Amino acid sequence: RWKSSLICLTGFVQAHWKDDWYFGHQCLNGCNPLLLRQTHILPSNLSVTASMLHPFLPEGSSLQRELQEGRIYLLDYEVLDGVPANVVNGKQTYLLAPLCLLHLNQQSQLVPIAIQLQQNPGPQNPVFLPSDLTSDWLLAKVWVRASDFQCHQLVSYYLRTHVIGELCCVATLRQLPDLHPLHQTSLQINLQARTSLLAADGVFDKAMGSGLKTLPVLLSRASAKTTYRSLCIPDDLKDRGLDNLPQSYYTQDALKVWDALHSFVVSWVNVYDSRDDDIQLDSELQHWITDINTHGFTQLRFCFPQSFNTKAEVSKFVTMIIFSCSALHSAVNFSQVSQTQAHYRTTTIEIKITTTYQHVCPCVSIVTMLKTPQILFLCLCMYFSELCSLSW
Numbered sequence: 001r002w003k004s005s006l007i008c009l010t011g012f013v014q015a016h017w018k019d020d021w022y023f024g025h026q027c028l029n030g031c032n033p034l035l036l037r038q039t040h041i042l043p044s045n046l047s048v049t050a051s052m053l054h055p056f057l058p059e060g061s062s063l064q065r066e067l068q069e070g071r072i073y074l075l076d077y078e079v080l081d082g083v084p085a086n087v088v089n090g091k092q093t094y095l096l097a098p099l100c101l102l103h104l105n106q107q108s109q110l111v112p113i114a115i116q117l118q119q120n121p122g123p124q125n126p127v128f129l130p131s132d133l134t135s136d137w138l139l140a141k142v143w144v145r146a147s148d149f150q151c152h153q154l155v156s157y158y159l160r161t162h163v164i165g166e167l168c169c170v171a172t173l174r175q176l177p178d179l180h181p182l183h184q185t186s187l188q189i190n191l192q193a194r195t196s197l198l199a200a201d202g203v204f205d206k207a208m209g210s211g212l213k214t215l216p217v218l219l220s221r222a223s224a225k226t227t228y229r230s231l232c233i234p235d236d237l238k239d240r241g242l243d244n245l246p247q248s249y250y251t252q253d254a255l256k257v258w259d260a261l262h263s264f265v266v267s268w269v270n271v272y273d274s275r276d277d278d279i280q281l282d283s284e285l286q287h288w289i290t291d292i293n294t295h296g297f298t299q300l301r302f303c304f305p306q307s308f309n310t311k312a313e314v315s316k317f318v319t320m321i322i323f324s325c326s327a328l329h330s331a332v333n334f335s336q337v338s339q340t341q342a343h344y345r346t347t348t349i350e351i352k353i354t355t356t357y358q359h360v361c362p363c364v365s366i367v368t369m370l371k372t373p374q375i376l377f378l379c380l381c382m383y384f385s386e387l388c389s390l391s392w
């Protein structure tokens with residue numbers, strides 16, 4: 001049954017992977033729904049003007065109005081800017097840090113309307129628009145997805161679920177007795193990942209654009225941008241302007257799961273602590289959060305709780321950990337059957353109207369590098385068959 005579902009899904013992706021609405025759909029409901037955010041101002045380093053974007057906005061409206069009314073969204077991969085890219089099979093790969101502007105149109109579709117592939121504006125870094133040559137616009141979108149892949153694997157997935165879980169797990173093992181109700185953690189999966197997936201000669205080293213030199217730089221940068229609010233789903237979705245977006249199925253599901261987990265945790269905390277005073281006097285719990293802060297998120301700008309004063313604070317924090325290790329992990333892990341690129345073997349397009357089949361072909365090289373292409377990469381085969389049939 002799962003095979004027929006997969007064939008269905010791959011067929012759907014094959015039919016729609018070039019569509020702008022599907023690109024936006026993936027930002028909301030694909031394997032990395034953590035990056036898209038509503039914006040009311042344009043980034044200063046994105047060199048677009050109102051007149052450039054005017055053709056892609058509703059008749060009678062303006063960029064200013066669309067920004068003010070919350071229909072403009074942004075993907076910003078700044079965290080990838082300048083990080084060292086991997087060498088795969090002796091060949092240098094490349095990482096870009098695109099900016100992508102999206103618009104929520106009158107058909108309630110989120111569609112990309114401008115893509116700048118690098119952070120610093122300039123003549124060698126043009127802004128790609130939906131009105132460009134089909135092949136140029138397609139390649140710009142493919143590049144954004146390639147950058148998204150790196151951020152998904154290492155930031156949204158590894159950092160936001162496995163590393164957060166490990167941080168709290170180590171503090172638990174160090175600070176809480178075995179009988180404590182929070183003692184339900186394990187490091188096993190992370191230990192395995194570090195000796196295989198993330199080790200020398202592992203998948204990242206051999207096949208990913210973000211290799212072993214990329215890992216510490218990217219994880220360090222992404223950690224520096226992580227706030228407590230971004231880990232707490234209701235706050236995160238509100239801050240990113242996704243909380244009232246019906247097109248975001250991730251939002252709808254995540255809020256329901258968060259609420260259910262939160263109710264469970266609140267009732268569980270009530271079993272052990274009847275008043276807020278109990279929390280303040282619980283030295284084990286206070287040592288636990290101090291340990292997490294000391295060895296994990298050490299700077300106040302992250303707004304992580306430095307101590308627990310109320311049962312509500314404990315409940316929210318514990319809900320955040322459970323959500324990160326369970327629901328969020330499921331959202332970013334089991335949804336990886338979407339189109340993606342593990343690495344890119346060409347540099348960016350510096351001048352428009354230069355795209356050829358040879359520019360796009362290397363993005364599928366990962367398929368031939370793996371002895372047994374896995375589910376994750378099936379859609380790349382679809383890319384390949386589509387690209388071969390294009391007559392540019």
Ligand SMILES: [Fe+2]
Pocket residue numbers: 162329333
């Ligand atoms: Fe995992």
